Amino acid sequence: xxxxxxxxxxLVVVGILTxxxxxxxxxxxQDIVSTASLSYAGFFFALYLAAHLVARxxxxxxxxxxxxMAALLTAIGLTEIYRLxxxxxxxxxxxxxxxxxxxxxxxxxxxxxxxxxxxxKYLFGLSAIALLxxxxxxxxxxxxxxxxxxxxxxxLQFQPGELAKVxxxxxxxxxxxxxxxxxxxxxxxxxxxxxxxxxxAMLVLIETNDLGSALLYxxxxxxxxxxxxxxxxxxxxxxxxxLAGAFAVYHYVEHVRERITIWLHPWTDHAVYCAINGKxxxxxxxxxxxxxxxxxxxSHGSWFGTGLGKGTFRTTGGGELIPYLNTDFIYSxxxxxxxLVGVAxxxxxxxxxxxxxxxxAMLADDGFSKLLxxxxxxxxxxxxxxxVGGILRLIPLTGITxxxxxxxxxxxxxxxxxxxxxxxxxNRANAERE
Amino acid sequence: xNxxxxxxxLVGVAxxxxxxxxxxxxxTWASAGLADRQDNEIQRVAQFSIKRGLIRAxxxxxxxxxxxxxxxxxxxxxxxxxxxxLFSHVVGYSTQSRSRAGLxxxxxxxxxxxxxxxxxxxxxxxxxxxxxxxxxxxxxxxxRPGPQRLAMRELAGKCGSVVALDPRTGKVLVMASRPTxxxxxxxKDFNRINNIRATCRPAAPLxxxxxxxxYTPGSTFKVVTASAALDSGRFTPQxxxxxxxYCIEYGKQVRNAGNPxxxxxxxSVDLIxxxxxxxxxxxxxxxxxxxxxxxxxxxxxxxxxxxPPLETPANERSPSGLYKNGELFRPSDxxxxxxxxxLAFGQERMLATPLQMAMVAAGxxxxxxxxxxxxxxxxxxxNGGVVTRTKPRKLRRAVSRQTAQELTQMMxxxxxxxxxxxxQIPGVPVAGKTGTAExxxxxxxxxxxxxxAPANAPRVAVAVxxxxxxxxxxxxxxxxxKDVMQAILAGKANP
Numbered sequence: 001x002x003x004x005x006x007x008x009x010x011l012v013v014v015g016i017l018t019x020x021x022x023x024x025x026x027x028x029x030q031d032i033v034s035t036a037s038l039s040y041a042g043f044f045f046a047l048y049l050a051a052h053l054v055a056r057x058x059x060x061x062x063x064x065x066x067x068x069m070a071a072l073l074t075a076i077g078l079t080e081i082y083r084l085x086x087x088x089x090x091x092x093x094x095x096x097x098x099x100x101x102x103x104x105x106x107x108x109x110x111x112x113x114x115x116x117x118x119x120x121k122y123l124f125g126l127s128a129i130a131l132l133x134x135x136x137x138x139x140x141x142x143x144x145x146x147x148x149x150x151x152x153x154x155x156l157q158f159q160p161g162e163l164a165k166v167x168x169x170x171x172x173x174x175x176x177x178x179x180x181x182x183x184x185x186x187x188x189x190x191x192x193x194x195x196x197x198x199x200x201a202m203l204v205l206i207e208t209n210d211l212g213s214a215l216l217y218x219x220x221x222x223x224x225x226x227x228x229x230x231x232x233x234x235x236x237x238x239x240x241x242x243l244a245g246a247f248a249v250y251h252y253v254e255h256v257r258e259r260i261t262i263w264l265h266p267w268t269d270h271a272v273y274c275a276i277n278g279k280x281x282x283x284x285x286x287x288x289x290x291x292x293x294x295x296x297x298x299s300h301g302s303w304f305g306t307g308l309g310k311g312t313f314r315t316t317g318g319g320e321l322i323p324y325l326n327t328d329f330i331y332s333x334x335x336x337x338x339x340l341v342g343v344a345x346x347x348x349x350x351x352x353x354x355x356x357x358x359x360x361a362m363l364a365d366d367g368f369s370k371l372l373x374x375x376x377x378x379x380x381x382x383x384x385x386x387x388v389g390g391i392l393r394l395i396p397l398t399g400i401t402x403x404x405x406x407x408x409x410x411x412x413x414x415x416x417x418x419x420x421x422x423x424x425x426x427n428r429a430n431a432e433r434e
Numbered sequence: 435x436n437x438x439x440x441x442x443x444l445v446g447v448a449x450x451x452x453x454x455x456x457x458x459x460x461x462t463w464a465s466a467g468l469a470d471r472q473d474n475e476i477q478r479v480a481q482f483s484i485k486r487g488l489i490r491a492x493x494x495x496x497x498x499x500x501x502x503x504x505x506x507x508x509x510x511x512x513x514x515x516x517x518x519x520l521f522s523h524v525v526g527y528s529t530q531s532r533s534r535a536g537l538x539x540x541x542x543x544x545x546x547x548x549x550x551x552x553x554x555x556x557x558x559x560x561x562x563x564x565x566x567x568x569x570x571x572x573x574x575x576x577x578r579p580g581p582q583r584l585a586m587r588e589l590a591g592k593c594g595s596v597v598a599l600d601p602r603t604g605k606v607l608v609m610a611s612r613p614t615x616x617x618x619x620x621x622k623d624f625n626r627i628n629n630i631r632a633t634c635r636p637a638a639p640l641x642x643x644x645x646x647x648x649y650t651p652g653s654t655f656k657v658v659t660a661s662a663a664l665d666s667g668r669f670t671p672q673x674x675x676x677x678x679x680y681c682i683e684y685g686k687q688v689r690n691a692g693n694p695x696x697x698x699x700x701x702s703v704d705l706i707x708x709x710x711x712x713x714x715x716x717x718x719x720x721x722x723x724x725x726x727x728x729x730x731x732x733x734x735x736x737x738x739x740x741x742p743p744l745e746t747p748a749n750e751r752s753p754s755g756l757y758k759n760g761e762l763f764r765p766s767d768x769x770x771x772x773x774x775x776x777l778a779f780g781q782e783r784m785l786a787t788p789l790q791m792a793m794v795a796a797g798x799x800x801x802x803x804x805x806x807x808x809x810x811x812x813x814x815x816x817n818g819g820v821v822t823r824t825k826p827r828k829l830r831r832a833v834s835r836q837t838a839q840e841l842t843q844m845m846x847x848x849x850x851x852x853x854x855x856x857x858q859i860p861g862v863p864v865a866g867k868t869g870t871a872e873x874x875x876x877x878x879x880x881x882x883x884x885x886x887a888p889a890n891a892p893r894v895a896v897a898v899x900x901x902x903x904x905x906x907x908x909x910x911x912x913x914x915x916k917d918v919m920q921a922i923l924a925g926k927a928n929p
Contacts (some may be wrong), residue, residue: 027565029508031902129523223445227438284473298457299465312480316503316510316530321476336476340461344454351450358443362436370435374442385453392456 010068015045018075028309058107059427077405095409099416108421121174131164162414169375176228177367184229212398262288263396294332305339326407363429475685482510487570519614523642527617539745545570569816576605581921585610594900595643595788601796603826604805645751648785652871655780662732665837683717683775709739709844710852721778727768734833744787754786796895799886800839804829856912863889867905883911894922
């Protein structure tokens with residue numbers, strides 16, 4: 001079977017799963033959900049057939065599993081968003097259309113040779129920084145949950161950091177490919193630009209108050225630096241610098257300090273000062289409310305979950321039990337409804353996606369391609385780890401999106417561009433071997 | 435570069451693997467602990483989608499039923515308590531914001547169909563697969579609504595409790611506690627419960643005084659002391675004592691009840707008269723003779739020093755016994771640590787629950803055998819089939835048959851011609867014992883009465899306690915005991 005036929009077969013399986021998912025939500029929530037919900041599955045399948053055709057035209061030799069896996073993850077996300085809030089699901093559906101357009105555009109523009117991106121690396125680097133700084137600008141930026149990550153243009157809301165991530169990876173792939181020999185020698189003056197990036201990451205952290213994104217960008221940078229130079233020392237040094245920076249930020253930025261306290265001690269037996277309403281309350285009723293409620297949701301899922309559409313997210317009065325379910329905490333909604341069996345399978349899909357990404361990097365035969373592939377893949381893995389690990393209290397909780405699943409336009413678009421990048425690298429490597 | 439890529443690949447895969455491990459931890463290992471947390475409403479809210487089992491009194495009167503509410507297209511079964519505050523201390527409540535209490539808490543598994551009995555497991559699993567509403571099992575209590583209502587009425591305006599047991603089986607027939615609360619208000623208007631006014635402080639309307647209220651038993655404890663005295667063979671009902679109006683302990687006078695300047699004085703009496711007239715000096719001398727250890731030993735046989743066995747939550751029951759600084763005190767050397775004379779007439783830091791004192795009366799009435807009290811008679815599935823039925827169980831024999839008989843005669847004397855004449859029922863022999871315990875505040879007593887009837891073959895045993903009384907147990911508590919016993923005996927005659 002050719003690459004693309006295999007992809008088509010996988011997509012059919014995903015289509016069936018999507019239909020089953022929507023059907024089970026429909027059955028569980030007949031009273032408020034209409035049969036129109038089932039048309040989502042059909043619409044969805046048609047959309048991915050189109051994406052598949054684009055792939056057939058542009059990247060015939062690319063890995064046949066990545067697109068179906070991305071389709072599966074978006075389908076799961078859309079089903080759960082639909083279950084939580086049908087209106088949001090409609091908007092998310094529109095964003096998926098936009099994302100697939102961006103996906104097609106990327107593939108068509110770069111199908112001949114994506115490696116020419118390398119010559120524009122500084123342009124990408126500068127745009128990445130510009131995008132990152134955007135939310136910090138007084139007029140455009142908005143603060144959500146104490147973190148400045150959003151840009152408002154009219155009624156449109158956009159999180160530029162998501163796209164900046166992809167641009168940064170393109171820049172780093174180009175820059176590190178060019179400088180890897182010099183860097184490996186370890187002369188201090190060559191590290192100027194890298195220290196600049198470290199400083200940038202720290203600035204972003206302070207400006208946006210967002211530990212998660214800083215960790216993500218810096219993690220990507222260290223991973224790519226390690227692959228380029230092969231020197232553990234840099235990684236150690238980098239982690240040391242990051243910790244030192246984070247420590248300083250911890251001392252001077254209240255928001256970050258609170259995040260750490262919540263992470264270490266989400267439950268208190270005694271009442272502590274609550275900054276939100278100025279009262280004395282146990283911490284679980286105040287600062288760590290989100291984290292704790294979301295953990296309750298995860299643990300309620302137990303082995304097999306409540307079943308799609310049957311989870312408990314609202315009080316008997318109809319109020320919200322868990323805040324931000326659609327976006328930051330969608331994993332805890334899924335964990336409750338699908339149970340350990342379901343979300344473990346979901347995480348295995350992520351794991352498979354990551355391992356395919358690394359395989360593509362191994363097969364690629366030039367430095368830029370390799371670095372691009374591992375950058376994109378590791379970004380995907382690390383972002384998943386940061387948000388889900390935050391929910392599961394492995395690391396301090398920070399509000400970033402779960403790739404392909406969370407509700408949010410910028411995230412979906414950025415991740416489909418990321419997917420297009422991986423397919424391009426994979427296509428080239430496989431085509432040369434054929 | 436491929437070696438680095440392979441290593442980094444491992445890191446990437448390990449990151450996701452860590453997430454699987456962490457998820458497993460929260461969903462299996464930590465799950466049960468989190469579900470029980472007071473601030474975790476998810477499980478409680480989720481269980482509102484279960485058609486919770488009903489709770490009924492012995493005659494079928496519904497004590498807890500469901501009220502259907504639709505939220506977001508989902509049917510929720512919220513609780514309704516048609517009897518208001520009448521049964522609230524036993525039945526408890528099931529709410530979203532204030533968790534659960536009483537049988538609603540301790541029997542939650544049965545009420546939500548989560549119990550492990552085979553037919554329930556099969557049925558709920560089938561319902562779950564079919565997507566049908568899961569229905570819980572119904573509780574049928576041993577409690578009798580008529581006598582319960584009567585007891586609550588007689589307690590109205592006071593702080594106190596009435597417990598009535600069937601001495602032959604241990605069935606709880608009445609368990610009344612005042613002040614009470616309306617369980618229908620717990621979710622919506624908890625402040626109204628909290629701000630209740632009462633003659634005692636704290637009013638503690640949520641406290642089940644019958645099983646969790648600890649009171650100085652006073653002279654009702656003399657039944658336990660007499661048990662020890664007779665059963666050990668050291669004394670007989672005819673043993674003679676000289677009562678000068680006091681007893682000497684540690685070189686000081688311990689006076690009888692009455693005016694401290696001129697206490698009652700009986701002169702030469704036997705043990706029968708000693709109990710009938712509740713003469714402190716007689717029991718003080720018995721205590722000195724047999725020692726505190728022996729008295730405590732017999733108290734334990736009646737159930738003191740252990741959580742009284744009942745189906746309500748463990749944190750709503752307290753063991754009776756000596757207390758020191760708010761904790762149950764187990765003396766390692768009773769001879770030096772406990773004052774035997776004062777213990778013998780139920781003072782000396784001795785505290786007992788009304789349920790415990792009812793068990794003492796029931797044990798004597800049941801020929802010396804104490805039965806385990808229980809309040810859930812049977813549990814039935816939604817189709818009416820019996821899931822489990824409680825079999826009466828013997829707690830233990832407290833005293834010999836002969837001792838029990840001698841105690842019964844002495845307690846009958848107390849009702850016929852002693853301190854408890856207010857408990858007489860025409861045509862029915864009643865055995866009883868009064869108690870008026872000092873609270874430390876002059877003129878304020880805890881008034882008690884324990885009794886059983888008919889004395890020769892008892893069908894009911896009662897304990898009544900009233901807090902902060904100015905009257906003696908024989909004057910205020912005995913009439914309530916009499917009414918409750920009469921109501922229960924009458925109910926049996928024409929059901």
